Amino acid sequence: MNSSQSRPGGGTQLPSRRVASELRTAIASGDLPPGAKLPSERALAARYGVARNTAREAIRLLAEEGLVTAHHGKGVFVREKRRLLRFGSERYSHRLRKETGLSPYRAEVAKQGRTARVDCTSIERVRPPEDVAERLGVDPAEPSAVRRENWYYADDEPVQIGVTYIPWEIAEGSVLATSANMGKGSLYARFEELGHPITRIREEVSARMPTHEEAIGLSIPDGVPVVEVLHTGIDHLDRPFEVTRFVMRADLNGLDYTMPVED
Amino acid sequence: MNSSQSRPGGGTQLPSRRVASELRTAIASGDLPPGAKLPSERALAARYGVARNTAREAIRLLAEEGLVTAHHGKGVFVREKRRLLRFGSERYSHRLRKETGLSPYRAEVAKQGRTARVDCTSIERVRPPEDVAERLGVDPAEPSAVRRENWYYADDEPVQIGVTYIPWEIAEGSVLATSANMGKGSLYARFEELGHPITRIREEVSARMPTHEEAIGLSIPDGVPVVEVLHTGIDHLDRPFEVTRFVMRADLNGLDYTMPVED
DNA sequence: TAGTGGTCTAGACCACCAT
């Protein structure tokens, strides 16, 4: 039943690898330009004389490499090369904020000529996660923080999620604890008014595959990892006053830091 | 033939998701501790009354999340939690270098009580890649740089690759262009002697799935992305004198930056 | 309604690993 399988694992390629290779070549050569639709799984199976599952496996390999994306009911498409949003250390600069009145995110997206949208989807008082509590110096067993969840879009495409934790002690009684709209100058202007000008940031960066929920929420194609940034805002008295966990699509976002080397 | 498939996509889970969920729970609860062997695909299929392919799909989901790793001929095992190497902005500090005489990498690994090894696998004069040439301000069409490839190990496990480019103009005639061994104080001590003390760094961070070669070379399990850092060393006169492209396993490495917020 | 991807079944052969 499997007589067409030639020398598995040997000198010649497995059928699935072979199909993947041919498609990869077609993509690289431009025969299948970005945005183009691949032949259907059934068509590929027929063309290459393999079972549909094998053609499917070939497509899975390409998806894992980030070359193609499947759309249920529509087809499989060559992925477009996307512009990268680059978040740099200067995005928190006071000058930038005062000149534009924009949040760091909006400033970055605007700089690239794209349309930014930020949805604050929830604000609640919570017990912060361990790692956050540790960085804020608050008690993880108490409802010691305000949690603000934000979804970030560029041209109506979801690109990242940011969950900010603010010590209740700081947020209590201010718009930080109540209002989705931060007004002119955004979050960091409010912190400054409350006696916490941002003077130093710490960013802990890692990468991983998205959870199922993240993959759905950010419509992340197969084979695209996320970058996770645990960001801590620190004021002029070395007090951490805010921690945000950013999760962003690695294929649409990047980080760009410039910093002095200490003595 | 498919009568056991209940309400696909609906309120109850698909068989593959259900099997994955149960295994995930067993892993989280400690019933399947790190290093434990999962039941074989055939055993899972029998236990849950599904086809072997379905059990296999469940395992693929877990592997994609980084929870388990398959070993051909041996079985599928719960992945061990690994300590993360955290590379911070202070790793280039002059003080650290002068006190320990260690390279940034060795210092970080030693700090965590692990054994570092760095192999310089090649040194050659080359035409630098576009992005590197741009940052160094050299001609990508000319052999204008020295390329040094380094492999980094912790406890004999490969954790990252670093490819450093140095303008030929700077490296010519020095050990930078010839010797694998950089001597006391490593690379940055040599740059300092040549009139390029490192005073500022730029690090551009992104993440992606590894290429096939990287997956082999770094023995990266399925479902683990890499972090790619394009690092630029800049001297006191704002001259870039070195660019290094780091590629590191995301499950074994992290970055930890602290930096001042500019005005 | 027709075509697409998503998932599943049932069974087969192969390559790798330990014994």
Next chain:
DNA sequence: TGGTGGTCTAGACCACTAT
């Protein structure tokens, strides 16, 4: 040698999308 994962075949039903 027997058990394991890796791959393949052939066929089925489902859900999503466009017409």
